[in-house]
Amino acid sequence: MSIINLSAYRFVGLDDLPTLRERVLERCLALQLKGTILLAPEGINLFLAGPREPIDTFMDWLREDTRFAGLEPKESISDEVPFGRMRVRVKKEIITMRMPAIRPEGARAPSVAPVTLQRWLAQGHDDDGRELVLLDTRNEYETDVGLFNDAVDYRIASFTEFPDAIAADRARFEGKTVVSYCTGGIRCEKAALHMQDVGIEHVYQLEGGILKYFEETDGAHWRGDCFVFDERGAVDKSLAPSHPSPQPSPQRGEGESLA
Template sequence: MSILNISAYRFVSLDDLPALRERLLARCHALALKGTILLAPEGINLFLAGPRNAIDAFVAWLREDSRFAGLQAKESFSEDVPFKRMRVRLKQEIITLRRPTIRPEGGRAPAVDAATLKRWLDQGHDDDGREVVLLDTRNAYETDVGMFPQAVDYRLSSFTGLPDALAADQARYAGKTVVSYCTGGIRCEKAVLYMQDVGMDGVYQLEGGILKYFEEAGGAHWQGDCFVFDERGAVDKTLEPSRSCGTCARAERQSSDDTAP
């Protein structure tokens, strides 16, 4: 497969959004890349596709800006570019929660990597013997495509519904280790910061989300595929376009304005 697809985000304070938008758009056009980049005062969220040399050139150029030096991308491959055009959009939040007290650019949420989560799931508890509860922070149409089968799934219609769902169910998590997960890390990181803000302890995000988990842990304990926000619809545990996702077409229509790894 000749097309490299990347998704990446970074929570960092940005105050030059219109000018940054134009620079990013010009660079992507110069490299003939397609995809979507979201910019907000809290950071950047991107999905791009193109040949390896063009993607690598863009990422190297982006990292020359000290604000994006630590940006890490999740990779997968496809035969064709799964985007029709290149867009750079300005938004209020790169992942909408509408909780202004949550400022992810001020510091990262605690995280566990794929190998650690796999070990915890293999042994049935974390390294301190605490029960592990998985929390899926994605929308219902995404969980229909695939999920950790034992995870809490609130059947969300949008990420903004998560705080109310947690408020009505907070006792479930008392005394347990909670690992929130999402496609690429952005939603589960913001979710953990929110949970800490309302006083929940022992909460972590899955570092790099499901895509990194597939890459590093082979999708162990996962059931189904992983919905992605492009024309592939979903990827399987090998990070190749899914050949068996019967619900992806419907889900893609529902996700047309979400764009949130």
């Protein structure tokens, strides 16, 4: 039986976290799903695995709550469930940046579709003729597994280091179009908002992240595989498990997964 590995996130204000946690956990356990769901005042970040029917049943149930109706999950297939148990956790942020002024639940940063980014990369500039800079917002152990050709990689150990890295490197982005990217969209969305907040113009996030890029394109301009936060280790451009051996993060399984 094929296992559906599903990931999704949504920045949306949540104020009933303890009650919501219990409801979500109860539903996941009843459907025998495994994975991790993070809840915070700024939204939800989920990564689940299970057969098709219970996965779809859970998502249908979750979208009955209007706050989650806009969830757009990404999927990949594996032969086995890559999680050992089911966890639902309440946190201060669904992706930790420690920049309280950045509130993505209020407004999204501009995004660029994967097919558009691929075209920009092929032509060497955006549609307005500006030079393109790809900015990897992930941690160093993730970028060691794979990244876009010529991407800026700050070799950070934690996303909380990203604002300082940007502050020290602002001149690089003057007059250029910047596309921030991450595994599935959550980090690069916060990153793009932060860059806008400090006055960097022409900033986009890659819609759906690397995984959506693999899903909607042939993966051109990418080298290596994509690290994921579960027992698969990484996936290749076809979204199949590739099992590299990167150094694990202290927060492995809690940071982003495919979201």
